[in-house]
Amino acid sequence: xxxxxxxxRNILDFTLSSLWRRRxxxxxxxxxxxxxxxxxxxxxxxxxxxxxxxAIILRGTPEIIVQKLVAGRHELIPVAYAQxxxxxxxxxxxxxxxxxxxxxxxxxxxxxxxxxxxxxxxDNEIVVGAGISRVRQVFRGNAMLLRxxxxxxxxxxxxxxxxxxxxxLSSDLLLISAAGFRQLFxxxxxxxxxxxxxxxxxxxxxxxxxxxVNTLPDTRVITRDEILRTYDAVFDWRxxxxxxILAGAVLAFLIFAWDKAAGLSAEEKREIGILKAIGxxxxxxxxxxxxxxxxxxxxxxxxxxxxxxxxxxxxxATLFEPVLKGWSTLYPAFSLTPFISGYQIAILFFFTxxxxxxxxxxxxxxxxxxxxxxxxxx
Amino acid sequence: MRKSDxxxxxxxxxxxxxxxxxxxxxxxxxxxxxxxxxxxxxxxNLGLTDLCLSTEARYTRHLSxxxxxxxxxxxxxxxxxxxxxxxxxPPETLKKSHD
Amino acid sequence: xIQLRNIRKVFNEGRPNEYIALHDLSLTIAAxxxxxxxxxxxxxxxxxxxxxxxxxxxTAGRIVLQGREITSLPERFLTDIRRKTFGFIFQQFxxxxxxxxxxxxMLPAYPLGQPFSTLKPQALGLLELFNLAHKAxxxxxxxxxxxxxRTAIARALVNHPEVIIADEPTAHLDTxxxxxxxxxxxxxxxxxxxxxxxxxxxxxHESPVVxxxxxxxxxxxxxxxxx
Numbered sequence: 001x002x003x004x005x006x007x008x009r010n011i012l013d014f015t016l017s018s019l020w021r022r023r024x025x026x027x028x029x030x031x032x033x034x035x036x037x038x039x040x041x042x043x044x045x046x047x048x049x050x051x052x053x054x055a056i057i058l059r060g061t062p063e064i065i066v067q068k069l070v071a072g073r074h075e076l077i078p079v080a081y082a083q084x085x086x087x088x089x090x091x092x093x094x095x096x097x098x099x100x101x102x103x104x105x106x107x108x109x110x111x112x113x114x115x116x117x118x119x120x121x122x123d124n125e126i127v128v129g130a131g132i133s134r135v136r137q138v139f140r141g142n143a144m145l146l147r148x149x150x151x152x153x154x155x156x157x158x159x160x161x162x163x164x165x166x167x168x169l170s171s172d173l174l175l176i177s178a179a180g181f182r183q184l185f186x187x188x189x190x191x192x193x194x195x196x197x198x199x200x201x202x203x204x205x206x207x208x209x210x211x212x213v214n215t216l217p218d219t220r221v222i223t224r225d226e227i228l229r230t231y232d233a234v235f236d237w238r239x240x241x242x243x244x245i246l247a248g249a250v251l252a253f254l255i256f257a258w259d260k261a262a263g264l265s266a267e268e269k270r271e272i273g274i275l276k277a278i279g280x281x282x283x284x285x286x287x288x289x290x291x292x293x294x295x296x297x298x299x300x301x302x303x304x305x306x307x308x309x310x311x312x313x314x315x316x317a318t319l320f321e322p323v324l325k326g327w328s329t330l331y332p333a334f335s336l337t338p339f340i341s342g343y344q345i346a347i348l349f350f351f352t353x354x355x356x357x358x359x360x361x362x363x364x365x366x367x368x369x370x371x372x373x374x375x376x377x378x
Numbered sequence: 379m380r381k382s383d384x385x386x387x388x389x390x391x392x393x394x395x396x397x398x399x400x401x402x403x404x405x406x407x408x409x410x411x412x413x414x415x416x417x418x419x420x421x422x423n424l425g426l427t428d429l430c431l432s433t434e435a436r437y438t439r440h441l442s443x444x445x446x447x448x449x450x451x452x453x454x455x456x457x458x459x460x461x462x463x464x465x466x467x468p469p470e471t472l473k474k475s476h477d
Numbered sequence: 478x479i480q481l482r483n484i485r486k487v488f489n490e491g492r493p494n495e496y497i498a499l500h501d502l503s504l505t506i507a508a509x510x511x512x513x514x515x516x517x518x519x520x521x522x523x524x525x526x527x528x529x530x531x532x533x534x535x536t537a538g539r540i541v542l543q544g545r546e547i548t549s550l551p552e553r554f555l556t557d558i559r560r561k562t563f564g565f566i567f568q569q570f571x572x573x574x575x576x577x578x579x580x581x582x583m584l585p586a587y588p589l590g591q592p593f594s595t596l597k598p599q600a601l602g603l604l605e606l607f608n609l610a611h612k613a614x615x616x617x618x619x620x621x622x623x624x625x626x627r628t629a630i631a632r633a634l635v636n637h638p639e640v641i642i643a644d645e646p647t648a649h650l651d652t653x654x655x656x657x658x659x660x661x662x663x664x665x666x667x668x669x670x671x672x673x674x675x676x677x678x679x680x681x682h683e684s685p686v687v688x689x690x691x692x693x694x695x696x697x698x699x700x701x702x703x704x
Binding site: 009010012013016017050053054056057058059060061062065067074097101109110111112114116117118119129131162163165166167168169170171172173175196220222226227229230231233295298299301302303305306309313323324325326327328330332337338339340341342345 | 381419428435
C-alpha cells in the first residue's frame with residue numbers, strides 16, 4: 001500500500017517534470033481549459049441562481065393576467081372586459097393594470113413604466129429604480145423630463161429611489177400615477193394595458209383561465225404557474241451565445257484530443273520507448289499519462305470553478321453584461337444569492353476532468369505497449 | 379519540496395477552497411432569506427412578473443409576458459435582438475393553450 | 478547464470494521483409510565475469526543482448542536465468558525480473574532530455590515505489606561515484622559526452638542490478654574515456670557483478686578486463702570464446 005502511494009508520487013514527480021519541459025504549450029492548455037470550465041461554471045451558477053431566486057421572489061405575482069391580442073399583437077384592453085370576468089364564478093377581484101415601456105433618448109435605455117397599486121403618487125411624482133438613477137444620475141428630489149406620446153415635455157419629481165437590493169426586479173422601473181401614465185402615453189380612460197384576476201380558490205386557476213378565454217376570445221391568459229415556470233428554463237440552449245460557449249468548449253477539447261491522438265510525436269514515442277527500456281511497464285506508462293491529464297484538468301477545474309463562483313456572486317456576472325445588455329445602457333447591479341450545490345460541481349467535474357483525462361490516456365495506449373527493445377534497435 | 383508535494387498542496391488548497399465556498403454559499407443563502415422575502419414583497423406589491431435581466435426589448439425584459447409574436451412587435455422584419463434575444467426563448471408553457 | 482538454448486529470433490515473420498537475426502544459437506553466460514560479444518554490424522549482437530537482458534522474447538528456443546526458465550513468462554513478471562536483475566547502458570545513452578541528471582538516474586526506480594527519501598540520496602551517491610554530484614540538477618543537454626556516459630552508467634546501477642549490459646558503449650567516446658569505461662567495468666566485476674558488452678571496438682574486446690570474447694557473424698556464434 002505504501003509502495004503504491006510512493007510509486008504514484010514518483011510517477012507524478014516525473015509527470016510534472018515532463019509537463020514543465022514543454023511548459024509553454026502546457027500552460028496554454030491550462031489557460032484554455034480554465035476558460036472552458038469558467039464559462040460552463042459561470043453559466044451553470046448563473047442560471048441556477050436565477051431560477052432559485054425567481055422561484056422565491058415571484059411567488060406573489062398576479063394569479064391570472066388577461067391580455068388582449070389584435071392581429072397577433074398585445075394591444076390595450078378595454079376596462080369594460082373586467083365586468084365579464086367578474087361574472088365568472090370563483091373570481092374574487094379584477095383589476096386593471098397600466099404598464100408600458102418608455103425609451104429614454106438621453107439615457108439611451110428602455111424603462112418599464114408601471115402604475116403601482118400599493119404606492120400613492122401625486123400626478124407629477126415618480127419613483128425610479130436604482131438602475132435609472134445610475135444611468136441618468138438622478139436622485140430623490142431631482143426633476144426628470146419625460147416626453148409624451150405627442151412630443152410634449154413634462155417634468156416629474158422623483159419622490160424616491162427603489163432599493164438597490166431589489167435591482168434584480170426593479171432596476172429599470174419607473175413608477176408613476178395613473179393620471180401621469182395616461183397623460184404620458186395617451187392611453188384613454190376606458191383602456192388599460194392588461195387585467196389581473198384574483199380567484200378564491202387557487203386550484204381553480206386553470207379552469208377559470210379557460211373560462212376567461214371562452215368568454216373573451218380575443219384575449220390570452222397568463223397564469224401564475226406559467227410565469228413561475230418561465231424561469232425554470234431561463235437561458236435557452238437553443239442558440240446564440242450558449243451554443244457558442246458550448247461549441248467553444250467542445251472544440252477546445254477536440255483540438256486537444258486530436259493533438260494527442262494524431263499520433264504521439266516521434267519524440268514522445270521515443271521517450272516512452274526509453275521508459276520501457278529502463279524498466280517501466282505498460283501500466284506504469286499509462287499511469288504517467290493519466291497523471292498528465294489529471295494535472296492539467298484538475299488544476300483547470302479548481303481554478304475555473306472558483307473563478308466562476310466569484311464572477312457570478314461577487315462581480316454581478318459582469319462578463320455576461322455584453323450578452324444581456326446589448327445596445328442598452330442599463331445593466332442591473334444584481335447580487336444573486338449563491339444557490340450552488342455539490343451536484344453542480346459534480347456535473348462540472350464529470351464533463352471536464354473526466355473526458356480530458358480519458359482523452360490523454362487512450363491515444364497513448366498504443367505507444368505505451370511498445371516493446372522495450374525498440375530503442376536498442378535504432 | 380518535491381514537485382508532487384507542491385502539486386498535492388495546490389490541489390488540496392483548491393479542494394479546501396471549494397468546500398469553503400460550498401459552506402459559505404449555504405450560510406449566505408440562509409442569511410439572505412429575509413432579503414429574498416423583501417424582494418418577494420416588492421414583487422407582490424408592485425405586481426411584478428419578471429426579473430429585470432435585459433432591457434433591450436419587450437420579450438427580453440418581460441420573459442413571461444412574451445409570446446411567439448413578441449419579437450415582431452416592433453415591426454415584422456425586426457431582427458431578433460442579438461445576443462440577448464437568442465439567449466432567452468419564449469416560455470415553454472406557450473406550447474399549450476387554455477381550453 | 479544465463480543460458481540460451483537453441484534460440485532463434487526472426488523479425489517480421491511471414492512478411493515479405495522477414496529477417497532472421499539469430500539462427501539456432503546456444504550460449505551460457507557465466508556469473509561474475511565480463512563477457513564481450515563482438516562481430517560486424519548485422520551479426521546479431523544487439524539482438525542477442527536484448528534477449529540476454531530479457532528485453533525481448535525469442536521466436537523459438539529457451540532462456541534460463543539463474544536456473545529459472547523465463548521464456549514464456551508474462552510481460553509483467555518479465556519486466557519485474559528484468560528491472561531487478563539487469564542494468565542497461567545503451568549505445569545512444571538514451572537519457573531523457575529536459576530533465577535533470579539526478580531525475581534521469583532515479584527514473585528506473587520510480588515504478589518500484591521506492592520512497593523518495595531513500596532514493597534521492599542513493600542516486601546522489603551514485604553520481605558522486607562518477608564525480609557528477611555537482612551536476613545533479615543540470616539538464617542532460619548540458620553534459621559533455623563523457624558526463625552523459627557516466628550518467629547512463631549511474632542510471633543502470635540505481636536498482637542494484639546483478640548484471641550490467643552495455644551496447645556499444647564506446648561508440649561515442651574517445652580513447653581516454655573508453656579506457657575509463659573499461660576501468661569502471663573492472664571495478665564492477667570486482668564487486669561481483671556480471672557484465673555483458675557488445676562492441677566491435679578492439680579497445681573493448683581486447684581489454685584485460687574481459688574474461689571471454691564471443692564472436693558472431695550472420696546471427697551465429699563463430700567462436701564461443703571458451704577454452
